[in-house]
Amino acid sequence: MRTAQPRHYLMCRPTHFDVVYSINPWMDPRKPVDTPLAIAQWESLRQTYLSLGHTVETIDPLPGLPDMVFAANGATVIDGRALVARFRDAERIAEGPAYLQWLREHGFADARTASIVNEGEGDYLLAGEWLLAGTGFRSDPRSHAEAQEFFGRPVIGLTLVDPDYYHLDTALSVLDEKTVAYYPAAFSPGSLAVLQRLFPDAIIATDADASVFGLNAASDGYNVVLPHNATHLIEALRERGFNPIGADMSELLKAGGSVKCCTLELRSAG
Structure with a gap:
């Protein structure tokens, strides 16, 4: 029997959401963006978390930072310690200090900005005792050693090779401490071999699942919130004893984000 565990999340309302630049293949400034719809989809996601008994806090969105809604990118928080992002792209650099300030003001005294792009x-993504760490398009591989020293947990480096899946959370989802789902084509041959060795019972996503960002999901160990149109993945989750909950994140996908991108987990010490 799978058991849901209460989660503590940080989210950022997409008040200023727009696509005015392109830093991943999903972003096309020529396509219209419906900001009120993005807000409605985000609010529905927030309400879903609350209905599942999770704690959801919010950080104030800042003008001029349309991607700040993607709170997951702002930091990694484990055991009450926060390693705050150092963004690669100039358009997002100012998000880092905003997240650092929020974390320090909300009880995470042991918070600092990463020295290397992260x-x-x-x-x-935390999977049991392992910290799965993506690289290839955004986070510098040298940041893996920094994260291992900071958190004192073994870091498993994974190389992404498809620019459509430019962050690890677009190609892999941690479902519980021992179970993940992933899209094999997003990884280098060596990294795929590592995943097969570490997670022989993983759920394998199809091309169709991946293309709708089905792996950009949030799990509490039983309930898995994910894009509603990842139909094969939803059925696979149900067969494995999880409770999939579909969400419509289509407007936020225009910027290359979905459920998990909007959700930063705040893991306390102990």
């Missing part, structure tokens, strides 16, 4: 939970 895009938070976009590329760092």
Whole structure:
């Protein structure tokens, strides 16, 4: 029997959401963006978390930072310690200090900005005792050693090779401490071999699942919130004893983000 564990999340309302630049293949400034719809989809996601008994806090969105809604990129928080993102792209650099300030003002005294490019939970996913760490498009591989020293947990480097899946959280989802789902084509041959060795019972996503960002999901160990149109993945989750909950994040996908991108987990000490 799978058991849901209460989560503590940080989110950022997409008040200023727009696509005015392109830093990943999903972003096309020529396509219209419906900001009120993005807000409605985000609010529905927030309400879903609350209905599941999770704690959701919010950080104030800042003008001029349309991607700040993607709170997962802001930091990695484990055991009450926060390693705040150092973004690769100039358009997002100012998000880092905003997240650092919020974390310090809300009880995370042991918070500091990464020294090397590191895009938070976009590329760092905790799976049991291991910290799975993506690289290839955003986070610098040298940041893996920095994260290991900071958190004192073994870091498993994984190389992404498809620019459509530019962050680890677009190609892999941690479902519980021992179970993950991932899209094999997003990884280098060596990294795929590592995943097969570490997680022989993983759920394998199809091309169709990946293309709708089905792996950009948030799990509490039982309930898995994910894009509603990842139909094969939803059925696979159900067969494995999880409770999939579909969400419509289509407007936020225009900027290359979905459920997990909007969700930073705040893990306290102990």
